[in-house]
Amino acid sequence: MMKRFSLRMATAGLAGLVLASVGPVQAAEQLAPPRFTWSSSGVFGTFDRAQLQRGFQVFKEACSACHGIDQMSFRNLAQPGGPEFSTAQAAAIAADWMHKVREIGDDGQPAERTPRLADRIPGPFANKKAAEAAHGGKAPPDLSLMPRARSYERGFPWFLTDIFTLYQEHGADYVKAFLTGYEEGKQTPPGTHYNKYYPGNFVGMPNILQDGLVTYTDGSPQTAKQYAADVTAFLMWTAEPHLEQRKRIGFQVLLFLLVLGGLTYFTKKKVWKNVEGHS
Amino acid sequence: MQGHSHYVPTSGIGKWMDSRLPVPRLVYDSFIAYPVPKNLNYFYTFGAILSFMLIAQIITGVVLAMHYTAHVDLAFNSIEKMMRDVNYGWMLRYLHANGASMFFVAVYVHMFRGLYYGSYKAPREVLWILGVIIYLLMMATAFLGYVLPWGQMSLWGAVVITNLFSAIPLVGPTVVEFLWGGYSVDNPTLNRFFSLHYLLPFMIAGVVVLHVWALHVTGQNNPTGVEVKDVKKDTVPFTPYATIKDAVGLIFFLILFMWFVFFQPTYLGHAVNFVPADPLVTPPHIVPEWYFLPFYAILRAITFDINLIIFTIPSKLGGVLAMFAAIAVLAFLPWLDTSKVKSTAYRPMHKQFFWAFVVVCLILGWLGSKPAEYPYTVLSLIFTGLYFAYFLVVLPLLGLFETPRKLPASIADAVLAKVRKGGAPVTAGAAAAPQTKG
Numbered sequence: 001m002m003k004r005f006s007l008r009m010a011t012a013g014l015a016g017l018v019l020a021s022v023g024p025v026q027a028a029e030q031l032a033p034p035r036f037t038w039s040s041s042g043v044f045g046t047f048d049r050a051q052l053q054r055g056f057q058v059f060k061e062a063c064s065a066c067h068g069i070d071q072m073s074f075r076n077l078a079q080p081g082g083p084e085f086s087t088a089q090a091a092a093i094a095a096d097w098m099h100k101v102r103e104i105g106d107d108g109q110p111a112e113r114t115p116r117l118a119d120r121i122p123g124p125f126a127n128k129k130a131a132e133a134a135h136g137g138k139a140p141p142d143l144s145l146m147p148r149a150r151s152y153e154r155g156f157p158w159f160l161t162d163i164f165t166l167y168q169e170h171g172a173d174y175v176k177a178f179l180t181g182y183e184e185g186k187q188t189p190p191g192t193h194y195n196k197y198y199p200g201n202f203v204g205m206p207n208i209l210q211d212g213l214v215t216y217t218d219g220s221p222q223t224a225k226q227y228a229a230d231v232t233a234f235l236m237w238t239a240e241p242h243l244e245q246r247k248r249i250g251f252q253v254l255l256f257l258l259v260l261g262g263l264t265y266f267t268k269k270k271v272w273k274n275v276e277g278h279s
Numbered sequence: 280m281q282g283h284s285h286y287v288p289t290s291g292i293g294k295w296m297d298s299r300l301p302v303p304r305l306v307y308d309s310f311i312a313y314p315v316p317k318n319l320n321y322f323y324t325f326g327a328i329l330s331f332m333l334i335a336q337i338i339t340g341v342v343l344a345m346h347y348t349a350h351v352d353l354a355f356n357s358i359e360k361m362m363r364d365v366n367y368g369w370m371l372r373y374l375h376a377n378g379a380s381m382f383f384v385a386v387y388v389h390m391f392r393g394l395y396y397g398s399y400k401a402p403r404e405v406l407w408i409l410g411v412i413i414y415l416l417m418m419a420t421a422f423l424g425y426v427l428p429w430g431q432m433s434l435w436g437a438v439v440i441t442n443l444f445s446a447i448p449l450v451g452p453t454v455v456e457f458l459w460g461g462y463s464v465d466n467p468t469l470n471r472f473f474s475l476h477y478l479l480p481f482m483i484a485g486v487v488v489l490h491v492w493a494l495h496v497t498g499q500n501n502p503t504g505v506e507v508k509d510v511k512k513d514t515v516p517f518t519p520y521a522t523i524k525d526a527v528g529l530i531f532f533l534i535l536f537m538w539f540v541f542f543q544p545t546y547l548g549h550a551v552n553f554v555p556a557d558p559l560v561t562p563p564h565i566v567p568e569w570y571f572l573p574f575y576a577i578l579r580a581i582t583f584d585i586n587l588i589i590f591t592i593p594s595k596l597g598g599v600l601a602m603f604a605a606i607a608v609l610a611f612l613p614w615l616d617t618s619k620v621k622s623t624a625y626r627p628m629h630k631q632f633f634w635a636f637v638v639v640c641l642i643l644g645w646l647g648s649k650p651a652e653y654p655y656t657v658l659s660l661i662f663t664g665l666y667f668a669y670f671l672v673v674l675p676l677l678g679l680f681e682t683p684r685k686l687p688a689s690i691a692d693a694v695l696a697k698v699r700k701g702g703a704p705v706t707a708g709a710a711a712a713p714q715t716k717g
Contacts, residue, residue, distance in 0.1 A: 144359075166543065249370070250537065254541070257533055264526050271520060271523050272520060277318065
């Protein structure tokens with residue numbers, strides 16, 4: 001086993017050197033997703049609470065049968081900067097959750113119990129092997145970090161201008177485009193589906209989000225497009241629960257540094273006033 | 280420049296200490312009375328900025344290590360927990376990860392500044408070589424640190440880089456197994472990388488002390504490249520002049536740093552590193568961090584075996600040798616540059632070659648980010664050739680053929696000439712100089 005890994009890594013390392021591109025299918029050209037608007041983008045961006053709550057609903061009803069969200073706990077649903085359910089609502093969500101917490105019972109046997117607020121949100125499968133067995137050998141990925149774990153090539157000079165225009169929703173744009181990027185009537189290998197944004201185009205996941213699949217209570221349009229936007233916004237939050245705090249503190253830090261920088265600069269001018277050639 | 284010390288202890292404790300362990304005298308001589316050329320520009324504040332960055336990286340790193348678990352099954356989640364549940368853990372982590380990149384931004388400005396003003400020339404050869412050693416240690420530290428989050432790029436970056444050593448003839452495979460602590464990049468590798476990532480910054484700090492010591496022996500170079508002739512006329516005391524100027528440079532550098540930390544925290548990383556490491560899935564593109572890209576391009580530029588009649592250098596070894604040579608050549612710079620004139624401001628031909636070299640480095644960086652296929656491999660080879668040509672052909676020959684501009688007699692003369700030309704408005708304090716307002 002070890003030797004096999006060793007050989008594999010040695011070859012991959014070599015290939016990495018010589019080709020830097022392993023697996024011709026994965027290296028296929030990727031269609032750039034369109035730019036979407038996100039309430040969380042920009043210097044003062046914040047999440048739309050109602051959207052995150054709807055996104056959570058979509059995740060619960062459309063995604064969580066196959067995908068986990070391992071990094072999140074039920075308590076997170078009630079913390080500031082997120083969907084901000086009330087603590088009672090979050091506790092009720094935990095109690096109603098369709099998957100149980102798997103643990104070892106007092107008798108030493110595997111046991112299941114109803115989740116509590118403090119628990120991580122249990123996923124659909126007991127372990128990776130079970131997930132693989134249920135999905136033809138490839139486990140559905142955990143979604144906690146999905147908008148951060150995906151991206152697409154921006155190309156010159158956009159990758160430079162992104163620094164200043166603050167575009168950082170590459171992954172979110174990809175995820176939303178992917179969720180609505182399925183096309184019917186294409187030739188696909190067995191067990192796969194055609195998605196125009198997926199690198200290589202053939203993806204195991206079928207087209208899940210159909211109009212009317214999830215019933216919203218706040219009057220938002222019940223379309224696949226809206227579901228995709230909402231669940232992606234929700235996943236942007238799970239990928240970075242402190243996004244709002246980050247931007248808020250960042251603004252204060254930059255404001256402070258600009259003032260301090262200005263004051264220090266004029267102090268410097270004053271100190272150097274009597275040195276020839278300086279003003 | 281060191282001269283003899285003018286420190287006079289005033290307090291009783293100061294006198295007592297001065298005759299036993301004169302630390303206050305050392306601080307006074309190094310950071311208060313130490314004379315700095317008065318014509319230093321803002322590019323000379325990067326030494327102070329780098330010192331700040333080293334200390335900042337060590338402090339954030341020590342705190343991060345309190346929350347990190349160096350185990351292949353736990354490392355990724357321990358960092359995600361830090362990002363979510365540790366108070367301001369996300370901030371510490373972004374400061375540290377972006378701090379590494381900013382450290383390299385600063386070191387590249389610092390190095391190109393040294394290159395432009397000839398700061399490596401006599402009597403500063405040892406100072407420069409110590410700098411090259413710091414740069415090497417920084418690269419090792421940054422690479423080891425990038426492996427610790429144990430995402431996909433962490434693992435596969437480690438695989439590619441450790442495999443470089445397998446190109447060493449005869450002992451290569453043994454060396455690689457020693458680095459891995461086994462037969463693949465696995466838990467023992469992660470553990471030793473964590474240990475070394477914690478060790479190397481303190482080695483950097485040690486070499487930095489030598490670097491600063493050497494600097495204080497020779498004194499600072501300056502934009503004219505003319506050595507200090509008269510301490511009174513040519514220099515100003517470190518405090519308050521250099522301290523306040525360094526502070527200005529540092530604060531504006533921090534604004535750039537904080538912009539990334541708070542508004543583009545993942546821009547300089549790779550999305551695929553948010554996927555936990557999986558030894559069975561190879562990412563489509565294995566790319567190092569941006570600051571390694573030029574060397575990565577040089578590494579991959581050698582795609583052919585080099586036949587030297589008696590023996591053949593396989594392409595892989597050729598690439599590894601080229602990459603290490605690209606860094607090693609810096610250490611020989613003081614002797615490769617034959618020009619007597621230090622500052623490029625007085626070397627019209629070198630000025631053009633210098634900027635061409637900067638462009639070559641940028642293009643190599645771009646090539647390093649591209650897949651190793653036609654035409655990038657050919658371009659990489661061409662620009663690798665140009666990179667080495669700058670050091671091995673241009674610099675040795677330029678000293679013989681170039682006619683430098685006339686150097687100023689002293690730093691004070693250069694400053695005065697600039698004032699007379701109206702380059703800088705004259706203030707009330709500079710009474711001797713004519714008024715050239717406007």
